[in-house]
Amino acid sequence: MAAAVESFAAKGFHGTSTRDIASGAGMSPAALYVHHRSKEDLLFQISRSGHDRALAVVRDAVATSRDPREQLLAVVHAFVVYHAEDHTGARIVNYELAALSPEHLEEIAATRRQIEQEMRDLVERGVATGAFTTPNPEMTALALLSLGIDVARWYRDEGEWTPTQIADHYSDLALRMVGAA
Amino acid sequence: MAAAVESFAAKGFHGTSTRDIASGAGMSPAALYVHHRSKEDLLFQISRSGHDRALAVVRDAVATSRDPREQLLAVVHAFVVYHAEDHTGARIVNYELAALSPEHLEEIAATRRQIEQEMRDLVERGVATGAFTTPNPEMTALALLSLGIDVARWYRDEGEWTPTQIADHYSDLALRMVGAA
DNA sequence: TCCTGCGCTAAGCGCTTGCTTAGCAGGTAA
DNA sequence: TTACCTGCTAAGCAAGCGCTTAGCGCAGGA
Numbered sequence: 419m420a421a422a423v424e425s426f427a428a429k430g431f432h433g434t435s436t437r438d439i440a441s442g443a444g445m446s447p448a449a450l451y452v453h454h455r456s457k458e459d460l461l462f463q464i465s466r467s468g469h470d471r472a473l474a475v476v477r478d479a480v481a482t483s484r485d486p487r488e489q490l491l492a493v494v495h496a497f498v499v500y501h502a503e504d505h506t507g508a509r510i511v512n513y514e515l516a517a518l519s520p521e522h523l524e525e526i527a528a529t530r531r532q533i534e535q536e537m538r539d540l541v542e543r544g545v546a547t548g549a550f551t552t553p554n555p556e557m558t559a560l561a562l563l564s565l566g567i568d569v570a571r572w573y574r575d576e577g578e579w580t581p582t583q584i585a586d587h588y589s590d591l592a593l594r595m596v597g598a599a
Numbered sequence: 600m601a602a603a604v605e606s607f608a609a610k611g612f613h614g615t616s617t618r619d620i621a622s623g624a625g626m627s628p629a630a631l632y633v634h635h636r637s638k639e640d641l642l643f644q645i646s647r648s649g650h651d652r653a654l655a656v657v658r659d660a661v662a663t664s665r666d667p668r669e670q671l672l673a674v675v676h677a678f679v680v681y682h683a684e685d686h687t688g689a690r691i692v693n694y695e696l697a698a699l700s701p702e703h704l705e706e707i708a709a710t711r712r713q714i715e716q717e718m719r720d721l722v723e724r725g726v727a728t729g730a731f732t733t734p735n736p737e738m739t740a741l742a743l744l745s746l747g748i749d750v751a752r753w754y755r756d757e758g759e760w761t762p763t764q765i766a767d768h769y770s771d772l773a774l775r776m777v778g779a780a
Numbered sequence: 781t782c783c784t785g786c787g788c789t790a791a792g793c794g795c796t797t798g799c800t801t802a803g804c805a806g807g808t809a810a
Numbered sequence: 811t812t813a814c815c816t817g818c819t820a821a822g823c824a825a826g827c828g829c830t831t832a833g834c835g836c837a838g839g840a
Contacts, residue, residue, distance in 0.1 A: 429697060432613035436828060446789050451829065453787095512752070513694055516610060557760070557768045564749035565742055571693070572741070579738065587738045594775045617798060627819050629800080634817095638798065 422460045427506040431461055431517035461514060462522045468504075468511035469529040475500045476536045486544035487598050490562075493540060494592040495585040497566040501573070502581035508570035537563055544596055551597035562592055603641045608687040612642050612698035642695060643703045649685075649692035650710040656681045657717045667725035668779050671743075674721060675773040676766040678747040682754070683762035689751035718744055725777055732778035743773055 421442030425434040436457055440447040454460045479492035501508045515523060537559040544550030552558045565588055573584075593599040602623030606615040617638055621628040635641045660673035682689045696704060718740040725731030733739045746769055754765075774780040 430611055430613055432611055433698065435826075437826090445787095447828085448790085448830080449788055457828065517614065553771070554768050557765065558772065560753070561746055561769065561772055564753070565745055567752075568745035568749045571748070572745070584738065587735050588742065590734070591739065591742055591776050594778065594780075595772050597775065597780075599775075599778075616796075618796090626817095628798085629820085630818055632799065 419460065419464060423464055423507055423510060426461065426464065426514060427509045431457075431510075431514050458517070458519055458522070461510070461517055462519075462526075464507065464510055465514065465518065465522075465526055468507045469526055469533075471504075472497075472500065472508075472511060473529055473533050473536075476533055480536060480540060486540060486547060486549045487593070489540055490544065490550075490592055490596060490598070491589045493537065494562060494566065495589045497563070498569055498585040498588045499581045501566050501569040502584055505570045505573045508567075512567050512570055534559065534563065541596060544598065549598055552595070558595060562595065565591065600641065600645060604645055604688055604691060607642065607645065607695060608690045612638075612691075612695050639698070639700055639703070642691070642698055643700070643707075645688070645691055646695065646699060646703075646707055649688045650707055650714075652685075653678075653681065653689075653692060654710055654714050654717075657714055661717060661721060667721060667728060667730045668774070670721055671725065671731075671773055671777060671779070672770045674718070675743060675747065676770045678744070679750055679766040679769045680762045682747050682750040683765055686751045686754045689748075693748050693751055715740065715744065722777060725779065730779055733776070739776060743776065746772065 422434070422439045425438045425442055429438075434457075436450055437447050439457075439460070440450055443449075450457075450460070454463070475496045476493055479496040480489050482492045483489050515526065518526060538556055541550060541552065541555040541559045541562070545552060545555050569584060569588075573581075590599070603615070603620045606619045606623055610619075615638075617631055618628050620638075620641070621631055624630075631638075631641070635644070656677045657674055660677040661670050663673045664670050696707065699707060719737055722731060722733065722736040722740045722743070726733060726736050750765060750769075754762075771780070
């Protein structure tokens, strides 16, 4: 699975052959099928666990406080750190959805909707308590998620910023976006 | 080329066969090779013209004013509208870079650096004139681009918002992010 | 000592891939 | 009329694809 993550992230699902994965894992191509039903099933398992982790990251962060401002700081920080540190896995999570079977895609899409719902609820709670000011909480929530997701696209391990540095700055940007700075 | 854009955006470069493109264009597979050297060359041409367009969108917007605040509004608005209206092409521009040959990738990467430079210069001008306040102009510029780029990922033609509505809200978010709201 | 089950490999099957070849219809020009 | 383009197709080649089959070495239990 680690070899598959590496390869899918670098070359995409369709750009990766089962032989690539097998040799990355130091095995013969046939050995894959002892552990996994198909190449698509491997992608699904990776996507499944990645999405579960992303949702957990968001929910755990929300649970650290009851103050919307603190919750937003925690969520954006954790979400950004996750997308930077695990950019390899996060690339598959966010950019290889089209290769999933219709049934698998629907299951994954449900988790994505839950993540979006968490962020939307958070922004709306802040607006309701007067902590935040934004004319469109739904679109603002989407923009906050975009910021984190896109980190997985451009982040490089050898880059000049650490995941924490990026997360710190992005948390500040998030406060500004919701009018809480 | 239109058929290739459609197919690459929907299924990715490696997920698209030359037969897919040919039948999308109502031709035989061999007819592609009358007009294009290879499948990768087709991708390169699409990526090339898409990147040229993106850079032009940014530069044209910057040229509409001399005031950093107005320039930021114009750039973010135009950049977001482009990524929403041409989300099909923009998906290839942003997410199919790995399929390019090393030489083609380097050429494209140069244009991407120019786009980033435009945004960085703009934010820095705003900070210099006192119109903007941000502790890290470079990272803020990256975040502003992220916002636009990620629109291409999630935008759907049948969605509830028009490109202009999204661009209006995102322009406001941009002002907040640079501390100019 | 023998047996069973597990993790694995060598070989290969049927199919699809990117791309090439040979050739053909129809328009243009001398 | 003849010659030559241009834009296309039918057919197919070599290579690579996802996945299967048959079988092998070895650890653990009876």
